[in-house]
Amino acid sequence: MARIQPISKETADSATAQLLDTVKKKMGMVPNLVATMANSPAVANAYLGFSQQLATGSLTPRLREQIALAVGEENSCDYCLAAHTALGKGAGLSESETCDARKAEPKDDAERVALEFAQKIVKDRGNVSDDDIRQVRVAGYTDEEISEIVANVALNIFTNYFNHVAGTEVDFPAAPAMSSC
Numbered sequence: 001m002a003r004i005q006p007i008s009k010e011t012a013d014s015a016t017a018q019l020l021d022t023v024k025k026k027m028g029m030v031p032n033l034v035a036t037m038a039n040s041p042a043v044a045n046a047y048l049g050f051s052q053q054l055a056t057g058s059l060t061p062r063l064r065e066q067i068a069l070a071v072g073e074e075n076s077c078d079y080c081l082a083a084h085t086a087l088g089k090g091a092g093l094s095e096s097e098t099c100d101a102r103k104a105e106p107k108d109d110a111e112r113v114a115l116e117f118a119q120k121i122v123k124d125r126g127n128v129s130d131d132d133i134r135q136v137r138v139a140g141y142t143d144e145e146i147s148e149i150v151a152n153v154a155l156n157i158f159t160n161y162f163n164h165v166a167g168t169e170v171d172f173p174a175a176p177a178m179s180s181c
Contacts, residue, residue: 004166006035016041023048032171033079033159043162050155057148061091063114066101067152070115073102073178074122077160079168081175099181113139114149121153 009020009030016038023030037044054064065088072080085098093101100106104115117136120128136146162168 002032002036002167002169004036004039004168006032006169007038008035012038016044019044019048029171031083032168033083033163036166036168037162047155047158050151050158054148054151054155057151058142058144059148059152062088062093063111064152065091065093066097066106066111066115067118067149068156069098069101070104070118071122071153071156072160074119075157075160075164077163078175079163079170079172080156080160082170082172085175086172095176096181099176099178102175102178102181110139110141114141117146118149118153121150122157126150 007016007020009017012020019041020030020035020038023034034044034048037047055061059067065084068080068084069088072084081102085095088098088101089095097106101111101115104112104119106112106115113136117128117132120132133146136149141149
């Protein structure tokens with residue numbers, strides 16, 4: 001049950017209504033996450049800006065979605081797991097690949113190293129070792145890409161925690177249970 005209610009376009013002030021319209025035009029819907037964040041346009045705009053800037057980075061949409069799934073699993077965020085399972089399919093992931101990402105076990109070795117690193121950032125609150133960085137570099141990631149992995153982890157921690165606090169109602173098809181992955 002939602003503890004913070006989403007904002008509807010009909011009850012929003014004009015600036016917030018415009019924000020919601022922009023999201024709807026881009027995504028074809030206004031996810032409950034964004035509608036709930038819209039209680040504070042500053043929060044919604046910060047999230048959207050962060051997300052949009054990371055989309056212009058060097059990481060592929062596929063890897064960004066895999067990171068979102070690995071972080072969402074680590075933080076037990078049902079909303080994000082559902083959303084990024086759907087968005088991951090749009091980025092070319094099969095359902096089994098979305099499950100593999102949640103376990104940080106993709107078949108591609110470089111992806112696996114990136115996802116293990118992302119989960120380590122979450123588990124160890126960013127306190128990774130020199131060896132962890134070395135392993136990511138050996139897998140072929142540049143400092144630019146390592147920086148973007150960290151930023152994608154941070155973005156997803158934000159949405160995971162926001163959803164936990166808000167009790168955001170899931171408006172995407174549920175992600176498969178890990179027992180069926």
